[in-house]
Amino acid sequence: MSxxxxxxxxxxxxxxxxxxxxxxxxxxxxxxxxxxxxxxAFEGLRMTNRKVRAPEKTIAVPDHNVPTxxxxxxxxxxxxxxxxxxxxxxxxxxxxxxxxxxVSDIRQGIVHIxxxxxxxxxxxxxxxxxxxxxATHGAFGALAHGIGTSEVEHVLATQTLIQKxxxxxxxxxxxxxxxxxxxxDITLSVIGATGTAGGTxxxxxxxxxxxxxxxxxxRMTVCNMAIEGGxxxxxxxxxxKTYEYCMGRPHAPKGxxxxxxxxxxxxxxxxxxxxxxxxxxxxGEDIAPVVTWGTSPEDVxxxxxxxxxxxxxxxxxxxxxxRSLDYMGLTPGMPLSExxxxxxxxxxxxxxxxxxxxxxxxxxxGKKKKDGLRAMVVPGSGLVRAQAEEExxxxxxxxxxxxxxxxxxxxxxxxxxxxxxxxxxxxxTSNRNFEGRQGxxxxxxxxxxxxxxxxxxxxxxxxxxxxx
Amino acid sequence: MDKFTTLTGIAAPMPLINIDTDMIxxxxxxxxxxxxxxxxxxxxxxxxxxxxxEIPDFVLNQDAYREAEVLVAGDNxxxxxxxxxxxxxxxxxxxxxxxxxSFADIFYNNCFKNGILPIALPQEQVDVLMKDAEKGxxxxxxxxxxxxxxxxxxxxxxxxxxxxxxKHCLLxxxxxxxxxxxxxxxxxxxxxxxxxxxxxx
Ligand code: SF4
Numbered sequence: 001m002s003x004x005x006x007x008x009x010x011x012x013x014x015x016x017x018x019x020x021x022x023x024x025x026x027x028x029x030x031x032x033x034x035x036x037x038x039x040x041a042f043e044g045l046r047m048t049n050r051k052v053r054a055p056e057k058t059i060a061v062p063d064h065n066v067p068t069x070x071x072x073x074x075x076x077x078x079x080x081x082x083x084x085x086x087x088x089x090x091x092x093x094x095x096x097x098x099x100x101x102x103v104s105d106i107r108q109g110i111v112h113i114x115x116x117x118x119x120x121x122x123x124x125x126x127x128x129x130x131x132x133x134x135a136t137h138g139a140f141g142a143l144a145h146g147i148g149t150s151e152v153e154h155v156l157a158t159q160t161l162i163q164k165x166x167x168x169x170x171x172x173x174x175x176x177x178x179x180x181x182x183x184x185d186i187t188l189s190v191i192g193a194t195g196t197a198g199g200t201x202x203x204x205x206x207x208x209x210x211x212x213x214x215x216x217x218x219r220m221t222v223c224n225m226a227i228e229g230g231x232x233x234x235x236x237x238x239x240x241k242t243y244e245y246c247m248g249r250p251h252a253p254k255g256x257x258x259x260x261x262x263x264x265x266x267x268x269x270x271x272x273x274x275x276x277x278x279x280x281x282x283x284g285e286d287i288a289p290v291v292t293w294g295t296s297p298e299d300v301x302x303x304x305x306x307x308x309x310x311x312x313x314x315x316x317x318x319x320x321x322x323r324s325l326d327y328m329g330l331t332p333g334m335p336l337s338e339x340x341x342x343x344x345x346x347x348x349x350x351x352x353x354x355x356x357x358x359x360x361x362x363x364x365x366g367k368k369k370k371d372g373l374r375a376m377v378v379p380g381s382g383l384v385r386a387q388a389e390e391e392x393x394x395x396x397x398x399x400x401x402x403x404x405x406x407x408x409x410x411x412x413x414x415x416x417x418x419x420x421x422x423x424x425x426x427x428x429t430s431n432r433n434f435e436g437r438q439g440x441x442x443x444x445x446x447x448x449x450x451x452x453x454x455x456x457x458x459x460x461x462x463x464x465x466x467x468x
Numbered sequence: 469m470d471k472f473t474t475l476t477g478i479a480a481p482m483p484l485i486n487i488d489t490d491m492i493x494x495x496x497x498x499x500x501x502x503x504x505x506x507x508x509x510x511x512x513x514x515x516x517x518x519x520x521x522e523i524p525d526f527v528l529n530q531d532a533y534r535e536a537e538v539l540v541a542g543d544n545x546x547x548x549x550x551x552x553x554x555x556x557x558x559x560x561x562x563x564x565x566x567x568x569x570s571f572a573d574i575f576y577n578n579c580f581k582n583g584i585l586p587i588a589l590p591q592e593q594v595d596v597l598m599k600d601a602e603k604g605x606x607x608x609x610x611x612x613x614x615x616x617x618x619x620x621x622x623x624x625x626x627x628x629x630x631x632x633x634x635k636h637c638l639l640x641x642x643x644x645x646x647x648x649x650x651x652x653x654x655x656x657x658x659x660x661x662x663x664x665x666x667x668x669x
Pocket of ligand 1: 111131133349409
């Protein structure tokens with residue numbers, strides 16, 4: 001047999017039909033659904049009298065447009081449009097018989113946190129969701145990517161997706177990370193190196209010692225932002241850590257089925273002599289704690305750097321960099337560590353898991369946020385929230401002056417009332433720093449949870465290593 | 469789905485790279501549970517000021533481009549969120565074709581599902597089309613999907629690549645789901661096989 005990559009293996013195991021031109025029907029093992037990108041898809045099913053083909057493989061949870069404040073079980077405490085979208089999801093889940101975690105359920109949370117947490121996401125699966133950060137699930141060695149609403153409807157109706165195979169790209173992070181450097185710094189640094197279009201047309205497999213050393217949570221952070229690098233999906237081969245994470249989860253296999261699953265999972269790695277269309281290697285030791293300075297996730301620099309000038313760049317990027325600098329209100333040459341912030345947001349599917357909250361709390365313990373600064377923690381799921389409370393992390397955050405919210409996407413995309421005001425500057429653990437992403441005119445700097453916590457204490461972008 | 473065969477129309481120039489889906493349709497407009505009516509909010513934050521008044525500099529607010537049916541833009545168009553509201557808004561405005569040096573993957577796919585033709589061309593050719601678009605309303609570009617060509621108002625022609633299956637669906641206005649359902653037999657067979665091979669799924 002010819003050598004294969006991990007992507008090749010998962011792909012081959014899921015092709016239900018292949019046309020002569022190579023267009024495939026890829027069978028989908030798990031379809032995750034949320035309230036913002038699904039109503040039009042369900043409406044489409046109703047109009048054409050179609051059913052959900054595999055409701056047992058379809059899981060719905062409201063997360064994008066729900067309030068993260070108390071009392072939200074009562075729709076009258078939601079904005080009208082949230083209430084409409086949530087009610088539509090309630091109804092669609094019921095009418096079509098799919099798994100559902102309503103806002104009142106402690107298991108509710110950001111769809112990409114709920115899937116792994118409940119054991120829906122397992123190695124070797126194909127996972128899709130009408131959300132680009134579906135790439136997160138790739139941390140389990142699952143082929144996972146975001147789809148549009150028409151494709152949501154297509155998967156609902158047929159449990160397949162029309163796909164052509166992507167190219168294979170290997171991103172190797174060798175060696176060890178230095179203290180204060182996290183999974184978020186890895187994934188941002190990779191995007192900084194390849195650009196936001198560097199992965200377009202590829203599925204990335206992340207490998208190397210620094211990736212192996214990461215926990216499952218860290219691996220999810222890395223894969224989460226594969227999409228910011230333009231890739232269709234990011235993958236990490238499953239190993240003992242993966243199995244350990246999955247074992248005993250509510251929807252993971254048990255007993256003999258677990259053994260059978262393990263037998264297959266252990267074959268899920270890229271063969272030594274597999275072909276790669278593109279290879280990137282970064283030394284773990286070379287990665288510093290980073291922040292973004294601009295309005296594209298590729299605008300990444302070590303926290304020790306200074307704000308660049310537009311003419312440091314080439315081609316179309318010169319204009320884009322100038323536009324970013326204007327929008328972000330930054331002057332070239334200014335040290336990044338002198339940039340003052342108004343808001344700190346810790347949360348999102350990139351960094352809303354328990355380990356992220358632990359990392360932030362470790363920096364905040366016994367300290368207070370800077371006066372006048374607004375800071376919030378939005379746990380990724382109700383279960384993450386409960387665990388953080390049990391571990392005493394919630395108290396650390398509250399004593400430091402942070403708001404302690406209910407689970408949801410919140411200020412990651414600011415559809416709910418959690419928004420930046422024009423000109424406000426935010427240290428955020430989310431994944432997108434686009435213009436207006438966190439509120440019209442809002443300015444976002446992306447960073448790790450530990451770096452965001454450090455920024456909360458000083459009121460400026462801060463090198464977390466100075467506080468460690 | 470609406471067919472796309474040929475189109476001769478005004479092209480609006482947007483020489484920006486990395487135009488993301490948050491710019492195309494900001495999230496406050498994702499609150500709808502319908503597909504229609506998003507055109508007035510296309511590029512909302514670039515198009516209107518804080519009071520909701522049109523910003524005269526913005527290309528689609530200029531009289532020459534209000535009826536634009538083609539958009540010519542910079543690299544990596546449509547990056548960011550997977551929201552299909554982006555192509556819905558573009559289509560609802562009346563734009564049926566977007567030309568750029570490259571597109572983000574999900575956006576690119578979403579276009580075809582909505583009767584929009586995204587065309588990726590080398591930077592030099594996009595530069596020529598950008599210049600042509602800058603001439604305003606009298607310069608009309610022609611896009612012919614059958615022959616896979618874009619022709620400027622001066623008659624200069626470029627050919628473009630498009631996946632044959634996607635082309636076929638767009639030319640005929642075919643609905644993907646209907647086509648896939650014709651292959652239900654293959655899906656049944658796959659499911660039966662997978663239930664044996666991977667019963668835990
Ligand atoms: S947390 Fe942010 S990136 Fe993640 S699913 Fe929600 S909105 Fe998307």
